[in-house]
Amino acid sequence: MSRPLLVPLCCPKCGSDLDGGPHALIFLCLPCGLAIHASDPRRPYSLSFAAPLLRQAAPDLYAPFWKVEGSFTWSTQDPKKERVYANQRPLGTLFVPAFWSPKAAYYDNLTLRYALQGGPQRLDGAAGPVLDGARPPEVLGELARLTWLAYLDRAADVTGVEGRFQVEDLSYAAIPFYRDGARFLDGILGVPVPEAYFSG
C-alpha cells in the first residue's frame, strides 16, 4: 500500500505540531529539541543550537547542519601512502549543511573548515528560528566518506585506496550567523559567506 498523501506532522515525544518553512523537509520541535526528516517521520534526531564563539549578541539567523560523527578507516597496499595518511591530522566532527543553497558549490567549504579548525564547541546556545533544512540523512555517510577521501587525496593520491566511513551518531545542529553588510559571518570562525548562500 502506498503512503498516505497527508500525514500528521507532530512531535513523536510531546505530540505538538512540528515547525518548518515552505522549503523544509526537516521539521523541528523546539521544546523537545528534535528534528524529523519527512522521509521517516518516526525517526527523530536531536536538535541543538551552537553557542556563538565570536560574539555575545543573538545571531541574525541560524543555519541548520547535520552533525556527523563516526570513524573513517582506509586500507591501501602502498606502505608509503599508509605512512602519509597516518601522519595526517584526522578530521574532526563533520558539519554538513542541511539547508538548500542553489550555488553552495562556489562558496567556502565550511564543512572542511570546521573539521580542521574546530567547529561549534558548545551546543547549548539559545534557541531561535532556523532556516529550512532539506538534506536527507541517508546521504551523509557517503558525503563523509568522500570528504575524507578528498582530504587524504591532498596528501597522497587515493588511487587504490579503500575508504569506509562508519556513521556513529547523527544530530541536527543550528549554527549562528551574523549579518555583515551584504554578507554573513558564521559565529564560530567568522568565515564570510554571501547572502545568496542562504537564498534557498
Added chain:
Amino acid sequence: MTAPRALSCPLCGGALAPPAASRRLVCTYCGRALLYTGEEFMPRFMIPPKLAEADHQKACRLLFRNPMLPGDLGRRAVLLRHQRIYLPFYLLTGKRGGVIAVGKERMVTKLPVQSLSGGAGMGAQMSPARYETKRTDVIVEEDSRVVLGDFHYAYSASALENWDVLDTDLKDMVAAHLDEAVSTTMAELARDADVVDVDIPLDRIVDKGVGAGPSTQGDIKILEMRTALVYLPVAVFTFRYGGEILSAARDEVEGRWLMGQLPFRKDWAPLLALPIMAGLGFVGGNALALLSGVPGGEWAGSPQTVKVVLVAGGLLGLVLVMGLQAAWLILRTPYVARLTPSGLRVEAAGTPPKNPFGPLNTFAAFMVKAMVQGRRRERWIE
C-alpha cells in the same frame, strides 16, 4: 504526475486542497500541522524582475529605430498593454560525488648514463654519450580525483510553442541568475502576472538531462537531487500600429528581446527597383547603341546586327520578367521583422499569393532554352 484534487485530514477527516506553497500545511478544520507527501510537489522560486518602466521605454524606442522597421513606427505605435508573464523552468539541484581515475601525464627527461661513467677530463667530455640527445619519456601515472560537489541544471518546463526563442538562451539566463532567486508561491506570481503552465513532464527531463549527464561519468554518482520550479519574468508589450496589432517580449532580468513580430519596412521595395531599372537601362542602352551603329560594348563590332538585337531584346525581356516578379514578391508577400534574442530577422509570415506571371515565366524559359541551344548548335558546327 498530477496533484490529487482533494485530500482529507488524517486527524479530523476535513477536506483539504493540495498545498501549493509548502509541504507543511495546517488543517483548516482542526488546526493541526500536516505533511503533504505527494511526489509532484515542488517548491517554487522566481528571479525578481530588475528592469524599471523607464528602461523598457528606452529599449522600445531603440528597437523602433531599427532600419528594417517602418520609419514612423516609433511615432505611430500605441502601447495597448504591458503585461508580465512568468516562464517556468525546472531546477534540478543536488550533490554528486565519487572517485574518478584520471591518468596524470608526466614528462621524464633521462640523461645519458655513459657521461657519468666515462673517463676523466677531456675524454669524458668528448665521449659520444655527451652528444646523445636527452631522451624525454611521457609516463602516465595513476591518479584519482575525488569529486564532491553541488550541481544545478535548469530546463525549460514549458514547450513555449509560438515562442521563437532558443531554449538554451533562456536556460543559461536562469542558471546565471540563480543566486537572485527568491522563494515564491503561485498566488504571489499570479497576483501581477500571467504564469505559463508547466507542460513538460519532469520524468522526461530527468531521463534525458541529468540521468544522461553526470551520473554516467565514471564513478560519479548523484547522491541526492531536489527539483524546484524557477520562474523567469518576461515583459510582453502589445502595440497598435495602423490596423495591425504587434507584440514584443523582453526578459526582465537581462533585458534581452526574446520574441515579437513587427512590420517590415515596405519602402525597401522601391529601393530594390533601382538596380532593376539600372539593369534595364544598361541592356536597353546597349541595344540602342548597336542599332544606331555607335561603337560601344563588346557587341559593337559584330556585323550580325539583327541577331544581336534579338539577344538584347531577349535579355531585356528576362530582366523585365524578373523585376516584375521581385516587385510582386516584395509588395505582396506578408513580410515581417521577427524579433529574436540575436536580433531582427526578416521572414515571410505566410506564403506569397499565386504568381500571376506564370505564362511569362514559361515564355522566358523557352527563350533562354532557345538561346542556349542556338549557341550550342553553333559551337557544334565549329
